[in-house]
C-alpha cells in the first residue's frame with residue numbers, strides 16, 4: 068500500500084529545502100505526500116531574504132483538514148513559523164493521536180541564516196519534542212536544545228541520551244557539518260547508541276540535507292520499518308542524492324541534493 072506522509076514545514080521557493088524537498092523525498096521514495104505550510108520564506112541557494120510566518124490558527128485549520136480526511140501514516144515537521152504554530156502542531160498531534168512524528172528541529176539554514184526565534188525553539192523543546200517519535204538535530208541544534216555551549220563529535224551519544232530525557236524515545240544526532248572523511252550520525256534509542264556512517268561526499272550542494280533526511284525517515288516509519296532501519300535507509304538515500312547533486316546545476320550557492328537520482332537518466 069502507498070503510505071500517506073505529511074510534512075508540516077516552511078516553503079523554500081528555490082525548491083531545495085523545506086516543503087519542496089520533503090514532497091520530492093516522499094515522491095522519490097514512493098509515498099503519497101501531503102503538506103501543511105507554516106511559513107513562507109524568500110530564499111535561494113545563497114541565503115534567506117525574508118520569512119513570513121503563517122498564523123497558528125490557520126496552521127491548525129490546515130492540520131484538521133488533512134487529519135480529518137487522510138490516513139496519515141507518518142508526519143514530519145521542519146521549520147515552524149512561531150510558538151503559536153508549534154502549539155497548533157502539538158494540539159493536532161495529541162487530538163488525532165498522530166503516529167510516527169519525526170521532528171527536525173530546524174533553526175538555521177545551510178547558508179547560516181536564522182530561521183526561527185528563541186521562543187519558537189523553546190516551544191519545540193518543551194512542548195513538541197515530548198510528543199515526537201524521533202528528533203533529528205544537527206550538532207548546533209542539539210547544543211541549543213540542551214543548553215550546552217557546543218556538542219563535539221565525540222559527545223554525540225551523550226547528547227542523544229540527554230535529549231531523550233526531554234521525553235522523546237529516539238534521537239539521531241547528525242554529524243554532517245563535522246569535516247571528517249565520514250559523515251557520522253548517532254542514533255540513540257531504547258537499545259542504546261548506534262553509529263551510522265557514510266563516506267562524506269565532497270560537494271557544496273548540501274541545501275536541504277536535513278529536510279530530506281528527516282522526510283526519508285518518516286517514509287520508513289510509515290512503512291512500519293524499525294527506527295534503526297528507517298534511519299539507515301534514509302541515510303543511504305540521502306548519500307546517493309548528495310553523490311548525484313553536482314549533476315543538477317541549480318543556483319550559485321549551496322545547490323540542492325538530487326532527490327530523483329534513481330529515476331532520472333543522464334542526458
Ligand SMILES: Nc1ncnc2c1ncn2[C@@H]1O[C@H](COP(=O)(O)OP(=O)(O)OP(=O)(O)O)[C@@H](O)[C@H]1O
Pocket residue numbers: 175176177204205206241242243244250251252265266267268269270273274275276277278280302305306309
Ligand atoms: N557532505 C556530506 N556527505 C555525506 N553525508 C552528509 C554530508 N553532509 C551532510 N550529510 C548527512 O546528511 C544528513 C543531514 O545532516 P546535516 O548535519 O547536514 O543536517 P542539517 O544541518 O540539519 O541539514 P541542513 O544543512 O539541511 O540544515 C546526515 O545524515 C549527515 O550525516
Ligand SMILES: Cc1ncc(COP(=O)(O)O)c(N)n1
Pocket residue numbers: 076077078079084085086108145146173175176177178273274275276277278
Ligand atoms: C523553509 C526551510 N526549511 C528548512 C530549511 C533548512 O534547510 P537547509 O539548512 O538545508 O537550507 C530551509 N533552508 N528552509
